[in-house]
Amino acid sequence: MAKKIMNRHEMPIGSVIKDPGCSMQYETGGWRNLKPVHDAKKCINCLLCWIYCPEGCIKVKDGKIADIDLKYCKGCGICAEECPDKVKAITMIEDKK
Amino acid sequence: MPRIAAMTGNNAVSEAMRQINPDVVAAYPITPQTEAVEEFAEFVANGLVKTQYVPVESEHSSMSACIGSSAAGARTMTATSSAGFALMWEMLPIAAGLRTPVIMYVANRSLSAPLNIHCGHDDTMGGRDSGWIQIYSENAQEMYDNLIQAVRIGEDMDIRLPVMVSMDGFITTHSVERVDLLDDEAVKKFVGEFKMMNSLLDVDNPITIGACALQDYYTEAKRQHSEAILNSKAKILEVAEEYAKMSGRKYGLFESYKLDDAEYALVIINSAAGVAKMVVNELRAKGLKVGLLKPRIFRPFPAEEIKNALKHLKAIAVMDRVDAFGAGGTPTFTEVRSAMYGLPKQPLMVNYIYGLGGRDIRLEDINKVFQKLFDVVKAGKVDKVFDYLTVRE
Numbered sequence: 001m002a003k004k005i006m007n008r009h010e011m012p013i014g015s016v017i018k019d020p021g022c023s024m025q026y027e028t029g030g031w032r033n034l035k036p037v038h039d040a041k042k043c044i045n046c047l048l049c050w051i052y053c054p055e056g057c058i059k060v061k062d063g064k065i066a067d068i069d070l071k072y073c074k075g076c077g078i079c080a081e082e083c084p085d086k087v088k089a090i091t092m093i094e095d096k097k
Numbered sequence: 098m099p100r101i102a103a104m105t106g107n108n109a110v111s112e113a114m115r116q117i118n119p120d121v122v123a124a125y126p127i128t129p130q131t132e133a134v135e136e137f138a139e140f141v142a143n144g145l146v147k148t149q150y151v152p153v154e155s156e157h158s159s160m161s162a163c164i165g166s167s168a169a170g171a172r173t174m175t176a177t178s179s180a181g182f183a184l185m186w187e188m189l190p191i192a193a194g195l196r197t198p199v200i201m202y203v204a205n206r207s208l209s210a211p212l213n214i215h216c217g218h219d220d221t222m223g224g225r226d227s228g229w230i231q232i233y234s235e236n237a238q239e240m241y242d243n244l245i246q247a248v249r250i251g252e253d254m255d256i257r258l259p260v261m262v263s264m265d266g267f268i269t270t271h272s273v274e275r276v277d278l279l280d281d282e283a284v285k286k287f288v289g290e291f292k293m294m295n296s297l298l299d300v301d302n303p304i305t306i307g308a309c310a311l312q313d314y315y316t317e318a319k320r321q322h323s324e325a326i327l328n329s330k331a332k333i334l335e336v337a338e339e340y341a342k343m344s345g346r347k348y349g350l351f352e353s354y355k356l357d358d359a360e361y362a363l364v365i366i367n368s369a370a371g372v373a374k375m376v377v378n379e380l381r382a383k384g385l386k387v388g389l390l391k392p393r394i395f396r397p398f399p400a401e402e403i404k405n406a407l408k409h410l411k412a413i414a415v416m417d418r419v420d421a422f423g424a425g426g427t428p429t430f431t432e433v434r435s436a437m438y439g440l441p442k443q444p445l446m447v448n449y450i451y452g453l454g455g456r457d458i459r460l461e462d463i464n465k466v467f468q469k470l471f472d473v474v475k476a477g478k479v480d481k482v483f484d485y486l487t488v489r490e
Contacts, residue, residue: 015308
């Protein structure tokens with residue numbers, strides 16, 4: 001949800017978006033049912049999850065998976081799916097918010 | 098210099114387009130509109146206008162190109178008819194929702210099947226709720242005048258909506274009539290420069306157009322659009338006033354013909370209003386108090402104004418050149434009857450469908466409708482609200 005919700009008078013004509021990058025305000029983490037849990041011990045840092053994550057939620061530092069940004073993670077599970085079968089360092093678990 | 102010329106309706110359209118000199122025209126030919134854009138393409142080829150002409154592969158593409166061009170900040174026009182209008186359908190509410198003031202000429206033509214190239218209001222009446230402003234024209238002169246005014250209406254900063262202006266296919270598009278034309282400079286001055294709003298090409302102020310708005314914003318976007326089209330009535334009259342000063346030809350939201358003291362009247366759109374006026378004159382000569390109301394602006398529908406113009410009548414026949422299959426009456430009828438609801442004394446109302454697929458409407462046909470009105474008033478009630486006129490039963 002956007003932080004400040006505009007009324008019809010405040011909205012730009014034609015639903016034009018005037019602030020670049022405003023999708024940052026839309027925290028899609030609220031859509032999530034399952035959340036990814038990353039096991040750094042199992043992880044081989046191949047970064048396949050980083051490549052495939054549609055929301056750019058896999059945070060990398062010095063070539064290694066550092067964090068998963070749950071503010072925007074929709075819980076789609078693509079990261080867990082793409083993690084190689086022999087590794088399986090990401091598990092999707094029920095997200096009890 | 099202002100001129101008087103013998104022109105078909107389509108000639109009048111291409112001439113108005115030449116004088117408006119839009120930045121972009123993206124159009125696809127379709128009968129009976131073709132002649133207008135064909136002539137305009139010739140003006141482009143001969144360097145008479147500065148327009149960028151985009152020869153698209155379909156009407157879906159023509160409207161898409163128009164939306165993009167208008168969003169970029171260009172004065173944009175197009176034209177279509179019937180099946181072409183239908184193919185544009187997906188893009189029509191997008192042009193309106195994005196508030197891109199595209200100006201479109203529509204030669205009213207029936208929709209298939211059966212295949213028919215002649216007049217019917219199937220196309221524009223089908224798109225009446227697409228969020229566009231709609232203007233209807235009885236003859237070539239009105240078409241010329243309405244198209245020039247449409248530019249000012251749609252592009253107004255408080256309105257910013259696309260406008261479609263139509264006339265009857267073949268009946269008006271292909272008949273030669275006298276048309277009073279304005280001076281090129283006068284039209285140029287009247288339409289003025291296109292003012293941009295949120296241009297896609299403004300690199301200093303980057304914007305996104307056509308983003309999604311879900312449960313949280315879609316309703317507000319529609320409410321904003323609804324307000325803009327409802328508020329456009331006042332501006333349409335202002336533009337008409339200014340146009341009258343320049344041209345001497347005055348337009349309103351609709352035309353009232355001998356209505357003031359009338360007891361019986363027809364409500365009828367476009368060319369058939371001309372035939373109906375002749376019948377009104379004939380019946381008036383016999384001392385019968387008859388009149389006519391011809392809607393010009395169908396969207397926004399001037400319900401309050403039409404109610405005030407018709408409330409003193411004993412009986413009204415609303416005639417449409419299109420069926421609204423299975424509906425509680427044709428498009429104009431449901432609008433007019435809804436406008437009349439709530440009056441302490443409501444006129445009796447009947448609804449006729451006429452002239453489908455270009456079938457001629459003759460003086461005696463209109464006479465029959467007036468006869469029907471005299472009969473329902475005598476009987477004090479309407480036995481059959483909805484009927485086809487001139488059909489082999």
